[in-house]
Amino acid sequence: MDRATGWEILTEYVQDSGLRRHMLAVEAAMRWYAERLAGDPESWGLAGLLHDFDWEIHPTTEQHPADGAPILRERGCPEDVVKAILAHNTAGSGVAPSAAMDYALCACDEVTGIIIAGAYVRPQKDVRVMKAKSVKRNWKDKHFCAAVDRQEVTEATAAFSEQCFDGKLQLWEHIANVLAAMQGVAAELELDGRMAS
Numbered sequence: 001m002d003r004a005t006g007w008e009i010l011t012e013y014v015q016d017s018g019l020r021r022h023m024l025a026v027e028a029a030m031r032w033y034a035e036r037l038a039g040d041p042e043s044w045g046l047a048g049l050l051h052d053f054d055w056e057i058h059p060t061t062e063q064h065p066a067d068g069a070p071i072l073r074e075r076g077c078p079e080d081v082v083k084a085i086l087a088h089n090t091a092g093s094g095v096a097p098s099a100a101m102d103y104a105l106c107a108c109d110e111v112t113g114i115i116i117a118g119a120y121v122r123p124q125k126d127v128r129v130m131k132a133k134s135v136k137r138n139w140k141d142k143h144f145c146a147a148v149d150r151q152e153v154t155e156a157t158a159a160f161s162e163q164c165f166d167g168k169l170q171l172w173e174h175i176a177n178v179l180a181a182m183q184g185v186a187a188e189l190e191l192d193g194r195m196a197s
């Protein structure tokens with residue numbers, strides 16, 4: 001499955017622009033890490049791009065992404081990508097992360113939400129002017145983007161670090177990496193200043 005096919009599936013199943021943006025952000029973070037961990041950027045990117053593709057048709061954590069997996073297989077999605085997607089919700093799917101790609105997806109998923117929300121509250125609406133430091137400030141404000149479970153991100157990052165970085169990837173470094181990845185696709189995310197107020 002190539003990226004164009006992945007995008008077709010995404011736009012077929014996901015109408016909400018915020019959810020599309022979320023998937024694009026996670027895709028960028030996954031590609032960023034694939035390049036540094038000798039992963040296949042196409043597979044890792046697809047896992048990010050499609051991980052929540054079925055949320056609008058399966059909007060509960062019991063259904064999502066377990067019930068979406070057969071659709072992805074039918075559409076030709078490689079099994080390692082399907083598995084990474086299943087493993088981003090172990091509680092619902094029964095599939096635990098085991099490959100580097102799986103751990104990366106768990107660590108990159110929610111953290112993009114804080115960065116996107118941070119870009120929105122700034123008048124520039126441009127992810128490229130953001131600094132890791134300001135994301136850190138937002139992170140520490142527990143009322144900011146409260147839907148993002150800090151504890152969950154911390155744990156997923158620690159597991160990813162353990163598996164792929166000998167425990168040396170710190171949370172703030174991870175956040176800076178995801179920010180850098182997202183800055184690289186600012187236009188795709190429409191967070192390149194076009195909505196500046």
Ligand SMILES: [Fe+2]
Pocket residue numbers: 051052064088089
């Ligand atoms: Fe999800």
Ligand SMILES: [Fe+2]
Pocket residue numbers: 022026051052109110
């Ligand atoms: Fe997600």
